[in-house]
Amino acid sequence: MLRVENIVKSFDDFTAVNGAQLTVADGALVAVIGPNGAGKTTLFNLIIGLFKPDRGKITFDDKDITGLPPYEICRRGIARAFQIANIFPRLSVFENVQVAVFAQQRQSRNFLQPAHTLARAETNAILESAGLQHKARHIASALSHGDQRILEIAIALGSQPRLLILDEPTAGMSPEETATTMSLVKQLAQTRGITILFCEHDMDIVFSVAQSIMVMRHGQTIIQGTPEQVRQNRQVQEAYLGGADA
Template identity: 60%
Template sequence: MLEVRDVRKSFDGFMAVSEGNLTVERGKIVAVIGPNGAGKSTLFKLITGHLKPDGGSIRYKGENIAGLPPYTICRRGISLSFQIVNIFHRLSVFDNVQAAILSRQRKTFNLFTPAGRLARDETMRIIDAVGLSDRVDAVSSTLAYGDQKVLEIAIALGNDPELLILDEPTAGMSPEETAATIGLIRRLTREMGLTILFCEHDMDLVFAIADEIMVMRQGATIIQGPGEVVRADPDVQEAYLGGGR
């Protein structure tokens, strides 16, 4: 589904991503790990069009999407949930998810139909899927932090993605919230047929749910493979899993 080859990105001479290589197969859960500053978030922004690469290729379902604007990439089936919560804090849970759906359907400029009537069934289906149906009318700013992160995933689902990218989905969560998010990621893959790419510092989570793991160090890909292969790799142990964390 996604193939990243030799992607590069620098900022004022600093090479944030130098040799980014990644393969994501349809229906898989793939994790990207690495020390702080390894280039994980930059790589995700390159894939989703929030940054333009200096070189290399990013192919999604066979087409090169490198350098396309974010809204074009989103409409082709890739959604990103950000590391820092990015929701409409003054709107309800329902309104947040509905806004994403109406944007995808290009109905945001319909001035003559009350918004509450639009896409109601699909909005509720997504809210039910992520487990927020009991908070559907709650103002988003009143949600617990973990629920706000889940709401952002729901907003991303409103774009009807085939590939869902999650940037540190459990950052700042309690152990209970983390466990619930692990279950949610697994369920979304199974029930909605999603392909999921995520980066995460929680190694227990990564090795528990990822089909494959890609490891970055200083902007470059070290290895990609199943968890047991990655865990046994000497370079990975030195760079991240061992004393280099």
């Protein structure tokens, strides 16, 4: 579904992503791991079009999307939930998701359909699949940190993505919130058929959830493979899993 080939991105004289490779199969749960500063967030920003690569190629559904602007990449079915909160704090949970659903419907649906009814139904469906339906009327800023992060995922679902990119979805969460969030992520993949690409520093989560793991270091890909292949890889063991900067 998604293929990243030899992608390079420099900031001034520092090369944050230096030839990384990534393949994401349709319907898969794929994790990117690597020490802080390895280039994971930059890689995600390249995929969603926030940065233009200096070199390399990104294809989605076998079509070249390299260097396209973010709205065009979103329109093609890729959405992301930011590492940093991206919600409207003074709107309710329902309104936050509805805004995203409206934005999508304005692009794709015809004008004769009753937009409010459709948006309401879709918003409720998303809130339900995110487990937020009983908090629909709560003001977003009053939610716990964990629920705010889940709301970001719900907002991302408003654009009806086929590929959802999550940058450290459980960062700052309690163990309980982490478990809830990861089971939600798995459920989204299974019940809504969404392909998920995420990065995460908790190795227990990565190795229990991901079907494919890509390991990054210094902007490069060390290996991508099944959890077992990655665990067995000598270079990964030395450079990352047992490394001082892991």
